[in-house]
Amino acid sequence: MEKFEYKATTLPDLIQIKPQVFEDERGYFLESYNQAFLERLGVKKQFVQDNESCSKKNVLRGLHFQYKEPQGKLVRVIKGMLFDVAVDLRQNSPTFGKWEGFILSDENKMQLYIPEGFAHGFLVLSEEVIFHYKCTSFYRPEYEGGILWNDPTLAIQWPIEDIGLLILSEKDKKQQSFATYQK
Ligand SMILES: Cc1cn([C@H]2C[C@H](O)[C@@H](COP(=O)(O)OP(=O)(O)O[C@H]3O[C@H](C)C(=O)[C@H](O)[C@H]3O)O2)c(=O)[nH]c1=O
Numbered sequence: 001m002e003k004f005e006y007k008a009t010t011l012p013d014l015i016q017i018k019p020q021v022f023e024d025e026r027g028y029f030l031e032s033y034n035q036a037f038l039e040r041l042g043v044k045k046q047f048v049q050d051n052e053s054c055s056k057k058n059v060l061r062g063l064h065f066q067y068k069e070p071q072g073k074l075v076r077v078i079k080g081m082l083f084d085v086a087v088d089l090r091q092n093s094p095t096f097g098k099w100e101g102f103i104l105s106d107e108n109k110m111q112l113y114i115p116e117g118f119a120h121g122f123l124v125l126s127e128e129v130i131f132h133y134k135c136t137s138f139y140r141p142e143y144e145g146g147i148l149w150n151d152p153t154l155a156i157q158w159p160i161e162d163i164g165l166l167i168l169s170e171k172d173k174k175q176q177s178f179a180t181y182q183k
Pocket residue numbers: 051053061062064065120121122139169
């Protein structure tokens with residue numbers, strides 16, 4: 001019995017995943033990750049590092065990627081709700097420079113597999129979010145790249161209620177333009 005549903009997206013290899021939730025009078029149980037399932041989806045690389053972050057409402061983290069030793073990411077929300085964005089930076093991809101956004105929440109239990117070669121970021125919509133993700137390569141800050149969240153070429157439609165309330169790290173305020181990565 002397949003304990004996960006999955007759905008393709010507009011970006012090749014970016015996959016939406018929904019685990020089966022087993023509820024009973026105690027609460028719920030779900031398998032948050034199953035290697036065999038991901039291998040059936042064609043995800044061959046092993047995960048080597050898990051990350052967790054907690055963010056307040058209006059925090060925007062991103063857009064980040066590693067240009068060497070790139071990371072494939074299996075992302076999910078444990079608490080709260082956010083708008084998650086993946087941007088295809090694979091130079092030879094037919095969707096190079098295209099993005100897609102998804103609402104991930106503790107309600108919908110939606111996960112994303114974001115392949116290597118994508119930039120990733122999210123905007124927190126609930127009072128607080130606890131975000132968890134698995135990575136296929138180790139963190140290598142010396143290889144970290146970034147694109148400005150509001151790059152005019154990407155034109156990501158972030159569901160921002162009040163831009164004056166946006167919370168960004170100093171690093172994310174000064175990220176590169178997308179044009180830097182165009183051939
Ligand atoms: C990513 C990472 C960070 N750190 C340390 C470095 C800093 O001292 C602190 C916060 O790092 P940073 O501000 O880069 O964290 P985020 O803004 O959440 O970065 C992440 O945000 C977006 C959404 C991503 O998809 C990436 O995984 C990642 O870049 O954690 C580590 O020690 N290991 C790590 O793997």
